[in-house]
Amino acid sequence: MSVLLETRALSKHFSGVAAVDEVDLRIAKGEILAVVGPNGSGKTTLFNVTSGFLKPTTGSVWFEGRRIDESAPHLLPGRGIARTFQQAMTFGELSVRETVMVPGYTGRFPKVDVNRLLRLCGLGDQAEVAGNALPYGRQRSLGVALALATSPRLLLLDEPAAGLSEEDAARLAALIRDIRDEGVSVAVIDHNMHFLLPIADRIMVMETGRVIFDGTTADMQAHQRVIDVYLGQDVV
Amino acid sequence: MDIWVVLQQAFNGLSVASIYMLVAVGITLVFGLTGIVNFAHGELMMLGAYALLVVAPQGGPVFVVGLVAALVFVGLVSFALERGLFRYTLKRPVNGFLVSLGLILVIQNILIEFWTITQKNVAPLFSTIWRYGDLRISSQRVFIIVVTALIFTAFGLALRYSKVGVALRATALDRETATLMGIPVPRMIMLTFIGGGILAATGGAFLATIYPISPMMGSSYVVKGFAVAIVGGLGNVGGAMIAAFLLGMAEAANAAFGFGEWTDAVSFALMILMLLLRPQGLLRGTEAAI
Numbered sequence: 324m325s326v327l328l329e330t331r332a333l334s335k336h337f338s339g340v341a342a343v344d345e346v347d348l349r350i351a352k353g354e355i356l357a358v359v360g361p362n363g364s365g366k367t368t369l370f371n372v373t374s375g376f377l378k379p380t381t382g383s384v385w386f387e388g389r390r391i392d393e394s395a396p397h398l399l400p401g402r403g404i405a406r407t408f409q410q411a412m413t414f415g416e417l418s419v420r421e422t423v424m425v426p427g428y429t430g431r432f433p434k435v436d437v438n439r440l441l442r443l444c445g446l447g448d449q450a451e452v453a454g455n456a457l458p459y460g461r462q463r464s465l466g467v468a469l470a471l472a473t474s475p476r477l478l479l480l481d482e483p484a485a486g487l488s489e490e491d492a493a494r495l496a497a498l499i500r501d502i503r504d505e506g507v508s509v510a511v512i513d514h515n516m517h518f519l520l521p522i523a524d525r526i527m528v529m530e531t532g533r534v535i536f537d538g539t540t541a542d543m544q545a546h547q548r549v550i551d552v553y554l555g556q557d558v559v
Numbered sequence: 560m561d562i563w564v565v566l567q568q569a570f571n572g573l574s575v576a577s578i579y580m581l582v583a584v585g586i587t588l589v590f591g592l593t594g595i596v597n598f599a600h601g602e603l604m605m606l607g608a609y610a611l612l613v614v615a616p617q618g619g620p621v622f623v624v625g626l627v628a629a630l631v632f633v634g635l636v637s638f639a640l641e642r643g644l645f646r647y648t649l650k651r652p653v654n655g656f657l658v659s660l661g662l663i664l665v666i667q668n669i670l671i672e673f674w675t676i677t678q679k680n681v682a683p684l685f686s687t688i689w690r691y692g693d694l695r696i697s698s699q700r701v702f703i704i705v706v707t708a709l710i711f712t713a714f715g716l717a718l719r720y721s722k723v724g725v726a727l728r729a730t731a732l733d734r735e736t737a738t739l740m741g742i743p744v745p746r747m748i749m750l751t752f753i754g755g756g757i758l759a760a761t762g763g764a765f766l767a768t769i770y771p772i773s774p775m776m777g778s779s780y781v782v783k784g785f786a787v788a789i790v791g792g793l794g795n796v797g798g799a800m801i802a803a804f805l806l807g808m809a810e811a812a813n814a815a816f817g818f819g820e821w822t823d824a825v826s827f828a829l830m831i832l833m834l835l836l837r838p839q840g841l842l843r844g845t846e847a848a849i
Contacts, residue, residue: 376738400741412739414732428725431741473740 327352327508328373328404328477333382334532335365335372342368344532345382350477355503356510357519360529361553366512367409369529370479374406375399386477401431405475409482412466413454419465420450426472433474443501444468445494460491467498471507478502480511484518492518528553563693568811574700574769576807577707581762582784583791583799584714585755591731591794592751595645595655599662600759601781605774607633607760608767609670611681618682618768625681629764630757637756641749649748663778670774678771703765710761711800718796727751731794779823786830792840802841 328350335343343365350356358366371377373384375396384392386404394402414422423440426432441447444464449457454465463483470478480499484492492515499509499522513519519526526543528536536542536549543549586600607629615625640662648655683699690696718724729737730747738744766772766780787806791798809829810822818825833840 374739376735395743395745397738397741397743400739406739408735412733412736414729414736417732425725425729425737426740428722429741430722469736470739 325352326350327354327387328510329385330369330373331383331385333369333372333384334380335368335377336380341532343372343379346529346532346534348373348527348534350508350510352476352508353503353506354508355499355522355524356508357523357526358510358512358529359514359516359519359526359553363531364529365532366529367481368532370406370481370510370512374404374479400426400473400475403474403476404479405470405473405477406479407463407466407470407481407483409485411455411459411462412469413457413462415455416453418451419446419454419457419468422454422465423468423472426469432472435472435474437472440468440471444471444498460487463487463491464495464498467495467502471502475507477508477510480509480513482513483511484513484515496522561693565815566694568815569808570694570696570700571814572807572809572811573804574697574703574807575810576804577703578762578766578780579783579787579803579806580707580711580800581758581765582780583787583803584711584796585758586781586784587788587791587794587796587799588727588731588751588755590788592727592734592748593645593649593655594652595648595659596652596785597645597655597659598781598785599640599659599666599777600755600784601777601779602663602666603633603637603756603777604759604763604766604780605670605772605777606636606666607763608681608772608776609674609763609774610760611764611767612674612679612772616679616681618684618686620684622682622684622768626761626764629760633756633760633763634753637753638749640756641752645752646745646748667774667777674774676774678773680771681767683768697769699768703769706761707765710758715796723747723750783823783826786826790830790833790841795840798841 326349330346330348333343333346333348334341346369348369358369360366368377372379375391375394379392383390386402391399391402414425419441420437423437427434438447441450444467446461446464446468449461454462457465467480467483484495487495496518499511503509511519520540523540525538526540527534528543528549530552536546582600582604586597589595589597610629610632611625614628615621644658645655648658685698685702687698688695689698718728726742727747729740730742730744734744783806787802788799791802806826809825813819813822813825
C-alpha cells in the first residue's frame, strides 16, 4: 500500500523534555492505524505536530509526498488532513446541521451531502439540535462529522471513544470502518482496546515519546515489552 | 413634563447611542476572538477624531475626505498594534490588557505633545437644524444615526452570510476547531482589530462633529463602551448594539428629567447591577454566537 502520511525522525521537545522522540510514523492509504500507550507517552503531541498545531523540534512531516510541517495549521485541512480533539467540537448553539456546514461556508472544501454525512455519523435524527445540547457521545460523533465535512483523505481521531458507553463505542467503531471503506485513512488514539483491536489494521505503541512497537494486533499481543508497559495481562 | 424635551432628549440619545455602538462593537469583537480586554480602544476613537481635525476641520463636503482619512489612518494604526503588540499576548490575554493600559498613556501623551490638552472643535458635514415645534433636529445627528444604522445593517448581514463573517463567528466560538475548518485564525484576529479600530474611528469622527474633542476623550468613551459590551454580553455583537441603545436612552431620560450631571453615575450603576444580577449580560456572551 502506498504511504499517505510519513514522519521522519520527528521529535518535539518541551523545555528540553522529549514528548515525541525520533518517531518514524507511516500511514498507508486505506489503513486504520491505532496509536496506543500510557498517558504522557506522546500520542497527542504526535497528532498535534502531524496536524500542524505544533512545530517539530527536529524531523519532518510529509503528506502525499509533500513536506507539510512548515505549513500553517489552517492550510492542512485543505490538503486533506482532518483531526478531532479530545474535547467536544461544537460551535456553541449552532445546530448540528449548521455546525457541519461551517467548512462549506469557508469555501475551502468540496461540497458535501450534509444529510448523508449526518446519517453516516448517526446524527440524522438530531440535525436541528444545538450542538452544545447533544449528549456527550453524540458530541463526539459531531466532531467526527465536522472533520469529515472537510472531505479529508486522512482523519486523525484523538480518543474518540473516551467516556462513551459500550453501545456508542460500538457505533463509533462501525463508523470508522465505514469511513475507511469510503477511502479515508484513519489514525486513532485511544485507551479502549476492546474498541480498537477489532478495527485496527495496525497498531503503534508509544512509551515516553518513542515507538516501542509497530505491527499487527496479533504480534502486539505477543510482544513482552508492550505487555509490561501498557497492556498488562487482561487484554492478551 | 414637556413632550418636546422628552423627544429632544430621545433624539440626542439616539445619536449618542450610535457612537456607543460604534465603539462597543470593536471592544466586544476583540474580546470575543482573543479574550483581550483592550482599554486602548478608546484611543483609536480619539485618533479618528484627531485625524478628522487635521484633514477637515472646516467641515462641509470635505468632511467625507477627512472621514476616509481617519478610517484609513486608524485602520493602519490598529494593524500595527495587532501585528506589533497584541498578537504576542494572545496566549495570555491579561498581558494584552496591561499592554492596552500602557498604550493609553503613550497615545494620549503623543497627542498632548502636538495638540495640547485644550479642547478642539470640528465643523460638521451638515449644519442645518430643522425645527418642529420646540424640537430641534440637527441634520448632522440625523446623518450619524442613519450612517450608523446602515453600517450595522451591512455589518450584520456580512457577519451572518459572508464567508469572512461565518469564519469570524466560528473563530469566536472555538478557535481550535475553526483552524481545523481551514479558517486562518491569526488573520481573523488581525481583521477584527482593524475592523474594530475602523468602527471606533468612525465613532470618533462622528463625535468630533457634535462635541469638543480632547486627547483625554477616549477613556470616558471606552469605559462606556465596556459597560455596553458587558451589559450586552461580552463577545455578543447584537447584545452590544441593544445595550448601546438602552444606555443612550437612559442617558437621554436622565437629561430629560433634569439629572444630566448623574448620567455617568447611572450608566455605571446599570453596568454594576447587570454584572451582579445577570453576569452573562442581556444576551449571553461569545457562547451564544456573535
